[in-house]
Amino acid sequence: MSHSRGEITTFVMPHMQNVLGDLFGGDLMALVDQAAAVAAMRHAGGPAVTKSIDRLDFHQAIPVGALVSCCATVDFVGRSSMDITVQVYSEQIATGARVHTHTAHVVFVAIDRDRKPCRVPRLVAETAEERARYDAAAERRRARGR
Numbered sequence: 001m002s003h004s005r006g007e008i009t010t011f012v013m014p015h016m017q018n019v020l021g022d023l024f025g026g027d028l029m030a031l032v033d034q035a036a037a038v039a040a041m042r043h044a045g046g047p048a049v050t051k052s053i054d055r056l057d058f059h060q061a062i063p064v065g066a067l068v069s070c071c072a073t074v075d076f077v078g079r080s081s082m083d084i085t086v087q088v089y090s091e092q093i094a095t096g097a098r099v100h101t102h103t104a105h106v107v108f109v110a111i112d113r114d115r116k117p118c119r120v121p122r123l124v125a126e127t128a129e130e131r132a133r134y135d136a137a138a139e140r141r142r143a144r145g146r
């Protein structure tokens with residue numbers, strides 16, 4: 001599981017703001033999707049596409065000028081699908097203060113050359129933290145029925 005990760009960090013630029021001067025939700029979703037794609041493709045070793053956005057919780061707004069980091073982990077896999085969690089953090093460079101701002105759960109599917117779902121490697125949980133993520137993702141999968 002430690003290999004199956006993706007991270008994107010960028011400044012929140014003025015063109016990414018909403019009318020309140022914070023990061024626009026649509027731009028945040030694009031960053032979440034990109035970080036999840038990195039984790040999914042690292043795990044699959046090839047192309048993977050977004051199948052579903054299970055959940056995206058906005059805990060706190062991120063102001064323009066802050067750093068935003070999206071940290072994605074593959075937490076559970078089926079045959080071709082991958083359950084991915086993305087934790088988002090905001091950081092103020094001047095103070096170093098880092099805040100957890102968003103949590104997303106998304107599903108990616110690995111695809112072959114014909115764009116059909118293809119098998120992904122199995123996931124090995126080695127640490128207690130990885131086993132906890134695996135169990136939580138298995139529970140989410142059970143709750144949604146696939």
Ligand SMILES: CC(C)(COP(=O)(O)OP(=O)(O)OC[C@H]1O[C@@H](n2cnc3c(N)ncnc32)[C@H](O)[C@@H]1OP(=O)(O)O)[C@@H](O)C(=O)NCCC(=O)NCCS
Pocket residue numbers: 048049050051052077078079080081082107109111115116117146
């Ligand atoms: C992804 C895609 C190839 C899957 O094709 P499909 O015919 O729906 O595939 P299947 O029904 O065989 O499902 C494939 C896997 O996804 C899972 N799945 C399907 N719908 C799902 C959903 N709504 N939520 C979670 N998982 C889902 C299935 O359980 C299956 O998992 P498994 O292989 O681990 O058992 C196809 O839907 C597609 O191309 N979608 C568009 C993707 C896209 O454009 N994304 C945005 C740009 S990246």
